[in-house]
Amino acid sequence: MGSTDPPADGPSLERLSGVFRVYEARRDGDRLVYYGEPRVPxxxxxxxxxxLFREHGYEVQLTTETGEYVLVAEPADNSIDGIPWTNVVLFVLTVISTLYAGAAWYHIDxxxxxxxxxxxxxxxxxxxxVLLTHELGHYVMTRYHGVDATLPYFIPMPSLIGTMGAVIRMKGQMPDREALFDIGVAGPLAGLVATVVVTAIGLSLRPEEVPMRMVNSPNTIQVEFGYPPLLELIAWIVGEPTSYxxxxxxxxxxxxxxxxxxxxxxxLIPVGQLDGGHIVRAMLGEQQERVAALVPVALFGLAAYVFYVENVSNASVLWVFWGLLATYVAYVGPAxxxxxxxLDPARKAVGVLTFVLGVLCFTPVPIEIIA
Structure with missing residues (x-):
């Protein structure tokens, strides 16, 4: 059995005594370890x-070791130590993959x-x-609220757009519902600002000429994008067409x-640890689980509608995939x-507005591939 004296840079036993009776406290490398018995849920x-641990610069979690309850505290360090080579390499690879994907849209051999x-x-x-702005919105809010998080990881992928997106990984505890909301909502809102700018610029640029040999070739695969209401609205505002x-x-x-x-x-799909899940969890508390349970059903229903009514099989497969993914994410649970x-009323209003904007980004058939 170790000492009951806490490490010098950790909270005192007296401050913990009301919620956790400590019978051993020691340092394990850069961690502080408190064995004891919880006195509250x-x-x-x-x-x-x-x-109490954050005052001393630590993130704490309650766990068990060999049947004993343990408070394990690790240094809360939000600094970037050296060059994040994994992030850099993935970003460079994603630049290359998006350039090659773009080559197809510019008809470059x-x-x-x-x-x-x-x-x-x-x-x-x-x-x-657009992706970087979205992820930096999240990252800035994690820094603001003191939540330990990584820089964005971009995901290269040989596809029509050259990427599977980007993510950041939050490693620290979420202090409160305000922080959860701010971090969750910042990405979609920041990304939407960039999206509106990019779309307006793109619509103002001259259309791309398609070589007639491709237009007339029976081997050409035609890709048709379903434009959501927001894109059509931007086109109307700038006075440019969306089709030629x-x-x-x-x-x-x-x-x-x-x-x-x-x-x-x-x-913004309101399930698990997607941005929408964060926002709804912050707004509704544990009632978010009821919403999350309905999400896979809605996505499978959307897949059926697209397949039987719109008669677009590839888009139906897309929504089936997201229905399965939403089922898994709902099972894992929210932050x-x-x-x-x-939350305060202002944040709730921002949350509702964010979901309204998300609906404007929706189209049942996002993409159709015609061979």
């Missing part, structure tokens, strides 16, 4: 202990002239700019704006804040 224990893909930089800049006759297509930068809207809608005090 887990939620109340963390609500009381978390700010990347096999014959690999360096010609650099001409697709407006498309790559549009897609990456044979031989012309919207400038590929517009596709970057479409990507931003599609990703915004997907992230749970330590302090469950409710």
């Amino acid at each position: 887990r939620e109340r224990l963390l609500e009381a202990a978390w700010p 990347a096999v014959a002239d690999p360096l010609a893909v650099l001409r697709a930089w407006p498309f790559a800049a549009a897609v990456l700019g 006759g044979p031989g012309k297509a919207v400038n590929p930068v517009v596709i970057g704006g479409w990507v931003g809207m599609f990703i915004t809608f997907l992230n 749970n804040p330590i302090d469950e005090e409710g």
Whole structure:
């Protein structure tokens, strides 16, 4: 049995005594370890202990070791130590993959002239700019609320847009529902601002000329994007069309704006630890689970509608995939804040507005591939 004297840089036993009876306290490397017995339920224990450890610069979690309850505190360090090579390498790979994806939209033969893909930089800049702005919105709020989080990880993917998006990983405890809301809502709102700008710029650029050999070829695969109401609204405001006759297509930068809207809608699905799940968890508390239980049902229903009514099989597969993913995410559950005090009316209003904007980014058939 170790000492009952706490480490010098940890909270005193007296301050913990009301919620956790400590019978051993020691330092384990850079961690502080307190063995003991909870005197209150887990939620109340963390609500009381978390700010005490944060005063000393630690993140604390309650766990068990060999049947014993243990408060394990690790240094809360939000600083970036050295060059984040994983983030840098993934970003560079995503730049390359989006350039190659953009080459198809600019009708560039990347096999014959690999360096010609650099001409697709407006498309790559549009897609990456929207994604980066979205993730930086989250990251800035994690820094503001003192939540430990990584820099964005971009995900390269050979596809029509060259990426599967980007994510940040939150490693620290969520202090309260205000922090959960701010972090969750900042990404979609920041990303939407970038999306609107990118879309307006793309619509103002000249349309892309489609070579007639491709228009007339029986082997050409036609890709049709379903434009959500927000994109149509922006086009109406700037006075530009969203479709052209044979031989012309919207400038590929517009596709970057479409990507931003599609990703915004997907992230706002109110389940688990998606942005929408964070927002609803912060607004409704534990009642969020009732909403999350309905989400997979709605997505499977949407898949059936698209398949049987719209008669678009590839879009139906897309919604089935997201229905399965939502089922898993709902099972994993949302991020749970330590302090469950409710939100102020202003934040609730922002939350409702965010979901309204998310609906404007929705279209039942986002993309249709016609062979």
